[in-house]
Amino acid sequence: MKQLILWAVLLFWSQLSLALAPYIKGDKVAAADLTARVDLLEKKLQAEGFTLAGRHLPKGLTDHATVVVTDPAMLAVxxxxxxxxxxxxxIRVGVLPDGSVSYTNPDYWYRAYLRGQFKSAQTGAKSVQARLAKALGDGGGMGGDVAEGDLENYRYMFGMERFDSPNSEIATHANFDAALKAVRANLASGVSDTSRVYEVVSAENQTAVFGVAMNSASDGEGWWVNKIGADHMAGLPYEVFIVGNKVYSLYARYRIALAWPALGMGQFMGIINAPDAIRATMVRVAGGGN
Known part of the structure; x- marks a missing residue:
C-alpha cells in the first residue's frame, strides 16, 4: 500500500514538473507613473539585446501597459x-498600476505557436528566457499551467478550437502585398476603433504579424479583460497575421484560453460574446468585409 501511495505521489509530481505557466513574474518597477515604468522596462530590455516593437496602453484598463519587443536571433529562426x-x-511584458511586472514565458508560447518547429527553436528560446530573467527578474511562473506536451495541439476543452482552426482564417486577398496593404490601411484609419501596436514583416517569405489594440468601449479588450483578469497584461495585444495572400486571427476560444489557461467555465461564460466580437473586429481589420 505504501509503495502504491509513493508511486502515485511521484507520478503527480512528475506530471506537475512538466507543466508550464504562460507568464513569469518579474521584479516590480518602482517608478512614479505609468510612462516612467514603461520607459524603465524598455531600457532594461534594450540593454539585453531586445528590439523595441511597440507599447500598448489598453483603453478601459487604466494605468496598465504592455511593452512589446523582438529578438533578432529568434526572428531569424x-x-x-x-x-x-x-x-x-x-515578446510581451506587462506592467500593472502597482508596478508588478510579468512577461511571456518563451518555453510556453514558442511551444504553442511554433508547434512542430519548436525543436529547432529551443536554443534560441533558452537564450531569450535567460536574458528576460536577467533584465526583468524571475519570480517563478504565474497565470495557470498547461502540460508542455499539450501545447503543440492545445485547446481549452473538447470541441473548442486549436491553433489551426479553420475559423481563424478571416480574409483572402489577391497576393501578399495586397493583404499587407489592406491591414496597414485599416489599422491606420482606426477601423472598428482599432489601432496598431506593432508590426513585424518578413517580405522574403511573405509573412507578417500585427499587434492590434481593440479600443471600443462596448466590445474592445477592456470589458472582457476586466472580467477575467487584468493581471495577465502580457497576454495582450491580440494579433492578426498574414501568410501569403491570407489573413488570420486566432479564434478567441483558443487565443484567450491560451493566455488565461486557469479560467473557470463560469468566467468563460461571462465573456461568451467576446470570441465572435473579436473575430468580427479582426475581419474588418483584415479587409474581409463587414
Missing part, C-alpha cells in the same frame, strides 16, 4: 520556419 510561425515574433 521564425523566418526560417516560415508560415504561421510568424505569430511567435513578439
Amino acid at each position: 521564425i523566418r526560417k520556419a516560415g508560415g504561421s510561425t510568424v505569430i511567435a515574433s513578439a
Whole structure:
C-alpha cells in the first residue's frame, strides 16, 4: 500500500514538473507613473539585446501597459520556419498600476505557436528566457499551467478550437502585398476603433504579424479583460497575421484560453460574446468585409 501511495505521489509530481505557466513574474518597477515604468522596462530590455516593437496602453484598463519587443536571433529562426510561425515574433511584458511586472514565458508560447518547429527553436528560446530573467527578474511562473506536451495541439476543452482552426482564417486577398496593404490601411484609419501596436514583416517569405489594440468601449479588450483578469497584461495585444495572400486571427476560444489557461467555465461564460466580437473586429481589420 505504501509503495502504491509513493508511486502515485511521484507520478503527480512528475506530471506537475512538466507543466508550464504562460507568464513569469518579474521584479516590480518602482517608478512614479505609468510612462516612467514603461520607459524603465524598455531600457532594461534594450540593454539585453531586445528590439523595441511597440507599447500598448489598453483603453478601459487604466494605468496598465504592455511593452512589446523582438529578438533578432529568434526572428531569424521564425523566418526560417516560415508560415504561421510568424505569430511567435513578439515578446510581451506587462506592467500593472502597482508596478508588478510579468512577461511571456518563451518555453510556453514558442511551444504553442511554433508547434512542430519548436525543436529547432529551443536554443534560441533558452537564450531569450535567460536574458528576460536577467533584465526583468524571475519570480517563478504565474497565470495557470498547461502540460508542455499539450501545447503543440492545445485547446481549452473538447470541441473548442486549436491553433489551426479553420475559423481563424478571416480574409483572402489577391497576393501578399495586397493583404499587407489592406491591414496597414485599416489599422491606420482606426477601423472598428482599432489601432496598431506593432508590426513585424518578413517580405522574403511573405509573412507578417500585427499587434492590434481593440479600443471600443462596448466590445474592445477592456470589458472582457476586466472580467477575467487584468493581471495577465502580457497576454495582450491580440494579433492578426498574414501568410501569403491570407489573413488570420486566432479564434478567441483558443487565443484567450491560451493566455488565461486557469479560467473557470463560469468566467468563460461571462465573456461568451467576446470570441465572435473579436473575430468580427479582426475581419474588418483584415479587409474581409463587414
